[in-house]
Amino acid sequence: MTDPLGWDGYAESLARARERTGADESVVWERAKFGGHEAVTIRFEFGFLGGSVGTGTGALLEEALDQARSHRLPVVSLLSTGGTRMQEGVPALRQLQRIARGLARLREAGLPHITVARQPTTGGVWASLGADADVVLAVPGAQVGFAGRRVRPRRYADDPAYTAENQYAAGYVDELVADDAIADRLESWLGLLTGGSRHRPAELPRALGTLDPAPDGWRAVQRARSAERPRAGAYLDDYFDTRVTLRGGIDDGAVCGIGSRGGRAIAFAAQTGTATTPGGFRSATRLIRLAARLGLPVLTLVDTPGAAADPAAETDGAGNAIAELFGTIAAAEVPITTLVIGEGGSGGALAFCSADRIWLTPDACFSVIAPELAAGILKRGHEDVPALADALKPRPEDLLALGAIDGIAGPEPVTFTR
Known part of the structure; x- marks a missing residue:
């Protein structure tokens, strides 16, 4: 059901997006390696209708998350999206629930999810696949927030509240990462998130200060x-x-x-x-x-x-x-x-x-x-x-x-x- 509303001209828009990007949908997923760490990687293509989520996108995201669980792999999502695809109406909006369900199952399986918020990352995808990740990285200068530039009040169009830097300052982004450093940072994070040893306690640090007991x-x-x-x-x-x-x-x-x-x-x-x-x-x-x-x-x-x-x-x-x-x-x-x-x-x-x-x-x-x-x-x-x-x-x-x-x-x- 790629055109549930019968939106005038939507089929033609989809055809142009596919021809322009070479992709069937706004999301492409694959198994990829970052250094020695394999992960299921989900990449949004902003050139495909603004990286928006439609019913077909939801199916691809669910497939990617299911494959990650089946193969016991972490997930890396590279976001660049304006949110939900309006031409598909509420059926598209409900894909956010599909994403949330897939992420819940991923958590239940004990598998990590790292997201990278690129320019721009707004709307329901930020409020589901993005902000819900175990680790949130963001590219400096990117728009990051629930309200996209075209839907928030005009007086706030360029407000710094809707930026990666502000999300970082508020504690909602864990690390700001330049575009050319993303792969290296993902390799570092994946190495730490997948290197657990559940049953052996952490070693106690050595004392660094005064070793003599206090007299009272x-x-x-x-x-x-x-x-x-x-x-x-x-x-x-x-x-x-x-x-x-x-x-x-x-x-x-x-x-x-x-x-x-x-x-x-x-x-x-x-x-x-x-x-x-x-x-x-x-x-x-x-x-x-x-x-x-x-x-x-x-x-x-x-x-x-x-x-x-x-x-x-x-x-x-x-x-x-x-x-x-x-x-x-x-x-x-x-x-x-x-x-x-x-x-x-x-x-x-x-x-x-x-x-x-x-x-x-x-x-x-x-x-x-x-x-x-x-x-x-x-x-x-x-x-x-x-x-x-x-x-x-x-x-x-x-x-x-x-x-x-x-x-x-x-x-x-x-x-x-x-």
Whole structure:
């Protein structure tokens, strides 16, 4: 049913598009290799009626996704589209549901999907095949968004909100990639997304900071808060040979991604020493769900004074975001290893933690509440804060004695057998 509405002149438009592009439809799919990694590749041809999706396109997309599942291959979609084909009406629009069903089955099969948003990527294809991908790459300067240039209000025709750069800044695009670098970046991403080892935990990083124990709880807290202490960036640089980042927004207190260590892919979610916003917790949730589906072990690095507690965080659903991360870690069927590298501040820190493998560096601490906040609750003065810090027993040695953690990191990595 290629002309369900009997649209005047549509058959002729299809014939011209086929002659101009040499393709039967706006989508062509094939099995292709990026380096040593084979994938089912879906390519949109914008010259074919603006890369629009009709009923025939939907059938091709479903076929491509089915073949990927049958042959256990990842999917790469190279988008360049204006959305749904109006000449085929609602039958064409409903192809978006067909795409969503195919992607759901791909996820159930544990296979990754990478999309590349090229110029332009708008409409229902962006809101289905594009934005729903596990990893979203985009070409700088491309129009990327749900509302295409000809359908949004004229005053917004050239608004930067509808660009790849803005989608990247907002956290909806993971990486901006120039046209001539797409193949190389796809090779890197595919190597990481398909290199999982579901049953072997990530190796514990070595401690990079001070190895001597703190003499008391207050000095442990002060040392964990020190600007001189190594932060997540230093640990990730030391631990991984290479790594990529999955975006979650700007300044949300967390960085998430996948790295390679000794040829092995490991997912990571790391707090960066500031209060973690709801967006930071959601980024970690996205990362761990992806890792669980692809069979990647997870490393989490904990370093936060706690969850953001301002009105904006509450409005953005801080409690919901934290609860979602707690539930995701509890349900994950891949091993998760946690190293607390700085201040472990209450539930905002614990939400990033493994349920069965938590270690601290010697210059870190972990507490049910900050000692200053404890003083406020108990109506104590500032002079009582050091004593309260000690009473909360936040030092690694205290926590190990309490049975609240599994160990204290040293100058060498630790390998876990299970």
